[in-house]
Amino acid sequence: MKHTKKHIFCSIMIILIVAFDQITKYFASLKLADGSVAKFIPGVVQFKYAENTGMAFSMLSGARWVFIALTVVVCVGVFYYLFSNRCKSLWLYWSLGVILSGGIGNLIDRIRFGYVVDFIEPTFVNFAIFNIADCAVTCGAVVLVGYLLYDAFKDVKKPKENSDG
Template sequence: MFIISLAIIAVLTAIDQLIKFAVVKNIEIGEIIKVVKFGSHDILSLTHITNDGAAWSIMSGKTWFLIGIPVAVIIAALVYMYKKRGGSRLQTISLSLVIAGGIGNLIDRIRIKEVVDYILFEPIDFPIFNFADICVVVGAVLFCIYIIFLEGKGQKYRSSESETEKADNNEQA
C-alpha cells in the first residue's frame, strides 16, 4: 500500500501544479471568473492571487518558516506511513492527501516564494484557496477520523480474539 500511496501523492501533486499552471497562464492576477451561480447569487468563482503567507495571509513574509514546517510534516508523515504500511486504507489515503497538498504548496513557495490561490467560495468571507489546500484539509479531517474512531480497533479485535483462543485452549487442557 505504501507504493500506491506514493503514486497517489505524485498524481495529486501533478494535478495541483497543472491547475496552478493553467490559472497563471489564463487568468490575470485579480481577475474574477464566475463559475457557479445559484439564481442571482454567486457561489464559486475562479480568481488568480498569490499569497506569501499561510491562510488569511498570516505569517506573511515568513517564507523559510513556511517552507520548514511543511518539510518536517511531510517527512514525519512519510516515515509514519512507511512504518504503518500494512495499516488502514483510510490512514494511508488521508496522509497521502496531506503530503500531496503540502508538496504542492511547497513547490510554489520554493519556486516563486508564494502560493498561487484561485478558488473563491463566495457565500462567506473566506480566504481564496487552491487544490493543495483542499487536499491538506480533507486529508487532515480523514486522519483525525481515523485516529479517533479506527486506530487500534483492529488490534483490539485481534487481541481479544487471541485471548478467547487462549481461554478455549486452557479449558480443553
C-alpha cells in the same frame, strides 16, 4: 526494499494530486494573473488569482523560510512514516498520503515563487481564496480527525447493566 501495492498506489495518488494542483495553478497564473475573474458556478464559486505569502488566511505572511523548513520536516516525517510500513490503518495511511500531497503542492510554490498560488474563491460566503493543495490538506485532515476519533472511542464500552433481578 519491499514494495507493496499500497505504497505504489499511494505514490501514484500523491503524484496525481500534486500534478493536478500544479497544473491548475499554472492555468490560474496564465489566465487570471491579470486580475480577471472566471465565474465557475455563479453565486457559488469563481476563480480569482491570489498570491499567499503566509499560511491559511495569509497568517504570518513573510515567513517564507520558516514555512519551507517546517513543511519539509513534516513532509519528510510523514513520508517516512507512510513508507516504512509502520502505519497499519488504511484510513490513517490514505489520510496522511492526501495531506502529504497537499503539503508538497504548496511547498513547490513556496520554493519556486516565494508564495502559494491560490485561485478558488467561494462567492456564497466570505472565505479565503484557496487551491487544490489546500483542499487536499483539508480533506486529509478531516478524514484523519475522524479516524483518530474513531480509534480513540472504538474500545470504549458501555457499562454493563446490573442484572440483579
